[in-house]
Amino acid sequence: MFFGLSNSPTTFQAFMNDILSDFIDEGWCVVYMDDILLFSRDQTEHQEWTERLMRRLKKHDLFLKPEKCEFDVTEVIFLGMVIRPGYIAMDPVKLAGIADWEPPQTVKGVHVFLGFGNFYRKFIGRYAHLTRPLNNLLQKNRKFEWSRQCQIAFDLLKAKFLSEPILVMPDVDKPFVIEADASKWATGAILRQKGDDGEWHPCGYLSKSLSPMEWNYEIYDRELLAIYRALTEWRHYLMGGKFKIVILSDHKNLTYFRMAQKLNRWQARWSLFLSEFDLGLVHIPRKSITQADTLSR
DSSP states (O other): OOTTTTTHHHHHHHHHHHHTTHHHHHTSSSEETEEEEEEEEESHHHHHHHHHHHHHHTTOOOOOOOGGGOSSSSSSETTEEEEEETEEEEEEHHHHHTTTTOOOOHHHHHHHHHHHHHTTTTOTHHHHHTTHHHHTTTTTTTOOOOOOHHHHHHHHHHHHTTTEEEEEOOOSOOOEEEEEEESSSEEEEEEEOOOOOOOOOEEEEEEOHHHHHHHHOOOOHHHHHHHHHHHHHHHHHHTSSSSOOOEEOGGGGGGGGOOOOOOOHOOOOOOHHTTTOOOEEEEOOGGHHHHHHHHHH
């Protein structure tokens, strides 16, 4: 299709997904438009898959520019992420201008800053909480006023980005632990796996604001919603795993919700979804789950 047509990107993506569908299903190829990422466990496997990919592209008359390709590397930048064995980080090139980013003076400026932040939100704990003063500026018919709370949120977010957080790449052959919590305004969760050092490292953060309707939920419903959101977000890692998924929550009533005789419509829907997973709900004191707790507050 010609450049400039509104559905050209969608059509091209569908074409790439179609011709490389078997490679994608085999789990060693990821495609986004004209960016193709191939990953393997060893050099022999990598060479075999590279040759298969080259033959497939040639078959469909697709050509590569050597200067835009990288072969046999252990670290690559793909879609704004630095990917290395076992770890994922933010692209330092995209972070280069963060330190000099001036406070927004208009609603459009807030949109631009939050657009950047939303792209990397899985690296940032407490994201929904931190951005709340900035998101409030985007409300319709609200006068733009850069308050002290906005400046604090802006500075904290910049500091978070500049700390260059690193996430562990999820391994489906290892057990997962989810820490989940909810407040009046948001839900928060952390996906963790144990590393070789014996510590539980973050694979991802999830922090989402509640809607005005959800503000009226009882606390146990908000806690259950936090778990529902976490399982929905990380479903592709958790579904059909070898190990029971341990969910840590500071609300004791959640450990009994499956045995309740009467469920409201939200609990019934969430309970049906949760039944698809092999879960273990564990109650722990609030002081032991402070990190996930702060994600929601």
